[in-house]
Amino acid sequence: MVLPLxxxxxxxxxxxxxxxxxxxxxxGEGIRELSKWSWGSIKDSLVVIEVMLIIGFITAAxxxxxxxxxxxxxxxxxxxxxxFLIIAFLLSCLLSYALGTSxxxxxxxxVIFMALARSGGVDPLITAGVVMSGIYFxxxxxxVSSSANMVAGVTKTDIMENVxxxxxxAALPFGITVVLYAVLSFMHPISHVDTEIVQAFENEFTLxxxxxxxxxxxxxxxxLKVGVIQSISVSILSSVAIAWLVEKVSLIEIIKILFxxxxxxxxxxxxxxxxxxxxxxxxxxxxxxxSCAYSGIFTCTDMLRSLLDYLEQCCTKAGRLAVTFFVxxxxxxxxxxxxxxxxxxxxxxxxxxxxxxxxxxxxxxxxENTVIIIVGLIPWCIACSVPLTFFGVGIGALPWAxxxxxVPACWFFTKKRWFLNRAPASKGQHDR
Numbered sequence: 001m002v003l004p005l006x007x008x009x010x011x012x013x014x015x016x017x018x019x020x021x022x023x024x025x026x027x028g029e030g031i032r033e034l035s036k037w038s039w040g041s042i043k044d045s046l047v048v049i050e051v052m053l054i055i056g057f058i059t060a061a062x063x064x065x066x067x068x069x070x071x072x073x074x075x076x077x078x079x080x081x082x083x084f085l086i087i088a089f090l091l092s093c094l095l096s097y098a099l100g101t102s103x104x105x106x107x108x109x110x111v112i113f114m115a116l117a118r119s120g121g122v123d124p125l126i127t128a129g130v131v132m133s134g135i136y137f138x139x140x141x142x143x144v145s146s147s148a149n150m151v152a153g154v155t156k157t158d159i160m161e162n163v164x165x166x167x168x169x170a171a172l173p174f175g176i177t178v179v180l181y182a183v184l185s186f187m188h189p190i191s192h193v194d195t196e197i198v199q200a201f202e203n204e205f206t207l208x209x210x211x212x213x214x215x216x217x218x219x220x221x222x223x224l225k226v227g228v229i230q231s232i233s234v235s236i237l238s239s240v241a242i243a244w245l246v247e248k249v250s251l252i253e254i255i256k257i258l259f260x261x262x263x264x265x266x267x268x269x270x271x272x273x274x275x276x277x278x279x280x281x282x283x284x285x286x287x288x289x290x291s292c293a294y295s296g297i298f299t300c301t302d303m304l305r306s307l308l309d310y311l312e313q314c315c316t317k318a319g320r321l322a323v324t325f326f327v328x329x330x331x332x333x334x335x336x337x338x339x340x341x342x343x344x345x346x347x348x349x350x351x352x353x354x355x356x357x358x359x360x361x362x363x364x365x366x367x368e369n370t371v372i373i374i375v376g377l378i379p380w381c382i383a384c385s386v387p388l389t390f391f392g393v394g395i396g397a398l399p400w401a402x403x404x405x406x407v408p409a410c411w412f413f414t415k416k417r418w419f420l421n422r423a424p425a426s427k428g429q430h431d432r
Contacts, residue, residue: 001337002283005290012297019301038296045292048153049285052146054232059104059276061239062214063262064249068273070211071095072109073201076116079193084122085130085185086178088113092134098215100144102135102376104276106387110135111272114391115197120190128391129400130181132376135387136404137174140372141166143222144232146284147338147372154346155364159228165365169418173406180402200269208246214239284339291343298347312352320358321366321415324349325408328371338375338383345371365418369411373404 013034020030062068075091092113096105110131117127139145143163152159201207214235221231240258243249249257261277264270298304314323327348331341345367353363375383379395388397 001340002286002290005287005340009290009293009297012294015303016297016301019303034297034300037300038293041292041296041299042289044156045153045288048150049288051149051153051229051232052281052285052288053278054229054236055100055144055146055149056276056278056281057258058144058214058218058232058236058239059099059101059280060258060261060278061236061243061276062099063273063276064247064254064257065214065239065242066206066208066211066247067214067239068095068099068104068108069201069205070207070209071098071215072112073198073205073207075109076112076193076198076201079116079190081120081189081191082186084116084120084190085127085188086181087185088117088127089130089134089177089181092131093137096135096138097142098138098144098218100138100142100146100148102139102383103386103390105135105138106131106390107275108272110387111390112197114393116190116194119194119197120192122188122190124391124393125397126184126188126400128388128393128397129402130184131391132387132397132401133177133181133403136373136376136401137170139376140368140407141170143228144218146281147342148368149228150288150339150342151346151364151367151372154343155350155360155367157361157364160222160225161361162364162368163222165361165418166368169365169369169411169414170407172414173403173410176406176410177403184400197269204269206247208242210242210246213242287337287339288343291340295343295347304348307348308351311348312355315352315356315358320349320353320356320362321370321412323352324363324366325370325374328367328374332371332375332378332381336378336381338372338381341371341375342367366411366415369407373407377401377404 016034017027017030020033021027025033071091071094075087079087092105092109095109096102099105113131114124114127117124139147141163142148143159148162148166149159152162217238218231218235221234222228226234240254243254244251257277259278261275261280263274311323311327324345327345328341331344335341335344346363349363350360353359375381376387377398378384379398384398388394391397
């Protein structure tokens with residue numbers, strides 16, 4: 001995505017220079033003005049980039065300390081035939097919330113559950129839909145999720161306040177999803193759990209109970225009002241200590257893995273843990289920087305004014321949430337990427353929200369309940385295609401991802417409860 005975005009940036013810069021020339025600015029003056037506004041927009045996103053890079057470290061640290069492995073192993077140990085699908089969903093939710101990544105969980109826990117489903121006679125499409133729901137539970141609502149931190153950063157809202165609201169607004173769709181998957185679980189019990197996979201874990205990994213500690217710290221510290229960056233840092237340090245003292249990995253190797261990610265030496269079960277590290281987040285960070293430069297150009301030249309005016313009218317007539325939904329779908333369809341779609345939604349909707357009586361936090365939660373989830377349901381978006389590729393299934397799995405449909409659907413009916421009195425609506429506003 002980086003090269004096309006850079007080409008687009010070149011085109012928008014040329015258009016911006018043309019517009020500034022029409023206002024009487026020379027070429028050099030126009031370049032300086034566009035650079036100033038672009039840098040101002042990028043500077044506002046630096047804290048988000050910092051969090052994303054730290055998240056890259058924790059995804060590698062949890063691999064080398066055995067944290068992900070221990071979750072997967074004990075999750076497999078508690079599986080009973082009638083509860084296979086519901087355990088797959090709940091464990092995917094727990095691990096994705098603790099780790100804050102959809103791809104990381106899909107490529108580890110998800111791959112294992114798909115192998116168990118195929119060997120145990122459970123429909124792979126249903127299993128893939130169940131795991132998709134679970135991984136996006138954490139991707140949407142975890143305080144260490146890159147998407148949640150990005151939404152908080154660009155909307156200038158507090159991440160922990162957003163997380164609290166996301167948990168409250170997820171209660172209804174989560175509850176309905178649990179019931180539906182419980183029914184499916186009893187209708188599609190697993191015939192047996194492949195003991196060879198369990199044995200392979202025991203042979204290939206240390207499986208120390210200390211592996212739970214980084215996850216416990218990551219889940220507990222935010223509840224004690226410790227900042228997100230501080231919580232992640234403590235979890236990383238504990239992972240490094242466990243990898244060094246318990247797993248007997250050298251400090252040089254640990255530092256290497258933190259930067260370039262974990263890569264198993266052989267072709268065994270350890271390969272499911274490949275990935276993570278600082279380098280895995282560099283492309284996302286680059287996309288964020290370039291997209292923020294777009295935002296600066298748009299603001300400097302006011303080239304989106306006619307579109308913003310139209311969206312403001314739509315917000316007044318149809319409601320802010322309805323407009324956010326359609327803008328989310330459009331940006332996901334066009335840009336095929338969660339990061340860009342999120343930034344475009346923020347650029348297009350901040351002005352209309354504020355001018356029609358909305359708030360930045362309302363926009364943040366609306367985006368969390370639309371674009372962040374919807375992007376995982378569009379087959380050609382990488383947020384959908386990558387997990388499905390991990391699982392080895394096609395788009396037939398998407399109808400079974402109940403949670404991803406229920407979040408936006410329930411939000412349409414329950415939003416008034418959370419935002420009815422949070423900001424004075426403009427005259428004639430009938431926002432949902």
